[in-house]
Amino acid sequence: MxxxxxxxxxxxxxxxxxxxxxxxxxxxxxxxxxxxxxxxxxxxxxxxxxxxxxxxEDPTSDVTLPAAELPLLDTQGPVVLVCGDMLEALFQGDPLRKTAQGWWLRAGDVSRLTDVVRSIQTQFPRQVGQLSVMYLCLPDHHQDEAVLRSALKTLRQQCKQIKSLTGLTLPVVLSAEFSGPETPWIIVRGDKPIVCPVNDSPQAFIDWQQTEDNILALPAVSEAFSFIRNTLADELEKTDRLTPPVCAFSVAMRLGNVLPETQSVWSDWLCSRTCLQLSRKSGQSAPARLFPDAVLPLLAPFASTVQGGQRTRRLILLIWLCVLTALGISALNNRSLIRQVSTDLQRWNAIPMNHYRPKAESLAALKQDALQLERWQRQGEPLRYSLGYYPGQRLWLALQQAIDTWTPPPAPESKPVPKIVRLDSMSLFGSGKSALKDSSTKILVNALVGIKARPGWLIVVSGHTDNTGSVQLNQTLSLQRAEVVRNWMRDTGNIPESCFAVQGYGDSRPIASNDTPDGRAHNRRVEISLVPQADACRLPGAQHASQEVRDVSTNEMEK
CATH class of the missing domain: 1.10.287 (Helix Hairpins)
Structure with a gap:
């Protein structure tokens, strides 16, 4: 193979x-x-x-051109497969006629068209797009109209098989030669017939019939057009359940010297409609057979090499279908993700705040969703979500806002509740800066009187900003401001650095709306709180954390 x-x-x-x-x-x-x-x-x-x-596709198969070896199709113009009547006289023994504008290739009987196209597709797959079909009809050689229509029906079947084989609809040209007054080729494309004299420029049919004695040939020419329309084109365009109709790309027609006196479809047609009976004069011979070369420029815009062949086109179609299917499935996966997060948020909002156990279970589900979305933000979302509109950032913000509203159950009376001190960032720092103002010392001293370092308690300093500016800049600024406040408390109170935890949240945890100046002012803050944590802030000679908790609770009760 x-x-x-x-x-x-x-x-x-x-x-x-x-x-x-x-x-x-x-x-x-x-x-x-x-x-x-x-x-x-x-x-x-x-x-x-x-x-x-x-x-x-084994080369030992029987898909070969029935006549001679298939010639090398090295042309860039149209290649017309000629089938129909009396092809031997037209080609004069040669299987191929080359011109500057295209090639005429003898295909033989109309029933062998599909075999010829299959042979060309096997040996020259890129040239399939250059192929066209011309059916040559000589009505003077047909005595029975039913036989003529049978050949046209075979042509329709062959066109259907060729489309199934190649995936292309080849242009079909009808060529007919009739007995009568000699005329040049008349080419009809659309509704404008053009006369193409030999060695002369084409001209409109209405101009041609007004020159010399051409008006005398008008009755025969009109009946020839009528024969083509009512017999040839009618059979090709007839609606059929098994074979689709074939619309002729163009029609090429000419009349010539009368053939020997025999009854034919054309002579009966002409006599029944015009009473004309054309006879050949002594010494006249049959007209010379000519190719309708004027059709080739009309076919040129529709003749181009095929990129890849039918198998490649099917592969491209498969790839497009898979991509479209992937897009649809990705959209469905994103929709399922939105539905899952929305269900968890609806359950969270439906549970009253004083139902602590179910609220805690719902909180665990929200945290699990948020953790998964955070991991996808760092590592990249899975491919099954990436082709659609991935709403990960929006869902994560909704989850974080819901998680921030969680209020834990009140601590027993024996345990103190951590106090949160909120400091206005604009009172401590300049706009967009992280250096303390000169007037900030008194504010810090007055606000932090109740915050003392105790064993078993962690001093958490967290910075927050409004949503003005970029997210990264706000994150960095909030962290720097929290570190500055931590450093002031550490140096002023001589507190070990292990007693502190510093966090910068940027604009991710607002306590008011950022749509108003007052809301943005509330969001620009530094929060300081005591959080119980085992083995935190172990001062030399200090009591155990539980004893310190009892002392803090007793002092607050006395107050």
Whole structure:
């Protein structure tokens, strides 16, 4: 088997398998067992496809041109496959006629068209897009109209098979030659007939009939057009349940010297409508057979090499379908994620704040969702979400806002409740700065009287900003301001640095709306709080944390 047959089939199959497996493993939400079985099935189908196509395209098969060897199609213009009546006299023994504007290739009987196209597709797959079909009809050689229509019906069947084989609809040209007054080729494309004299420029039909004695040929020419329209075109365009209609791309028609006196479809037609009976004069011979070369420029815009062939087009279609399916599944996955988070948030909002146990269970579900979204933000969201509109950031903010509203159950009376001291950032720092103002010392002393270092308690200093400016800048500024306040407390009170924890939240935890100046002023703050934590802030010679907690509780009760 030829390598030129095996390699394209294998490469196309591998790309198709990779595309299907990409869709299966990364987007379709099924289990590993189903994916494994589906993968095995895809591989088996791909192997069967390679085996079948390599055998069907074996060069030892009987797909060859029935006449002579297929010539090398090295032209860039249209290649017209000629079939129909009396082709031997037209081609004069040669299977091919080359011109500067295109080629005429003898295809033989109309029933062999599909075999010729299959042979060309096998040997020259890129030239399939340059092919056209011309059916040559000589009504003077037909005595029975039913036989003539039968050949046209065969042409329709062949056009259907060619489209199934190549995926392309080849242009069909009707060419007819009639007995009568000699005329040049008359080409009809659309509704404007053009007369194309030999060695002369084309002219409109209405201009041609007004010159010399051409008006005398008008009755025969009109009946020839009527015959083509009511017999040839009618049979091709007839509605049929099995074969689709074929619309002629163009019509080429000419009249010439009368053939020997025989009854024919054309002579009966002409006599019944005009009572004309044309006879050949003594010494006249049959007209010379000519090609309608004026059709080739009309076919040129529709003749182009095919990029990749039918197999490549099918592969591209498969890839597009997989991509569109992946987009749809990604949108469904994002919709499912939104529904899951929305359900958890609705459950959280439906539980009253004083129902601490179910509220805590709902809080755990919110934290689990937020943790998963944070991990995807750091590592990148999974591919099954990335092709659609991934709403991870928006969902994470909604979860964080809900989590921040959580109020833990009140502590027993024997345990003190941590106190939070909020300091206005604008009273301590300049706008956008992290250096303390000269007037901030008195504010810090007055506000932090109740904050003392105790064993078992951690002093948490957290900085917050409004949403003015970029998120990264706000995060950095809030952390710097919290560190400055921590350093002031550490140096002023001679407190070990292990007693502090510094956090910068930026604008992620507002306590008021950022839509108003007053709300933004409340959000620009530094919060200091005591949080119980085992083995935190162990001062030399200090009591145990539990004893300190009792002392703090007693002092607050006395106050």
């Amino acid at each position: 030829r390598r030129t047959v095996i390699i394209p089939v294998v490469l196309h199959s591998l790309v198709a398998v990779a595309t299907l497996l990409w869709l299966l493993w990364y987007f379709i939400p099924t289990g590993n067992v189903f994916n494994g079985l589906a993968t095995l099935l895809i591989l088996l189908l791909a192997g069967w496809y390679i085996f079948k196509n390599c055998r069907s």
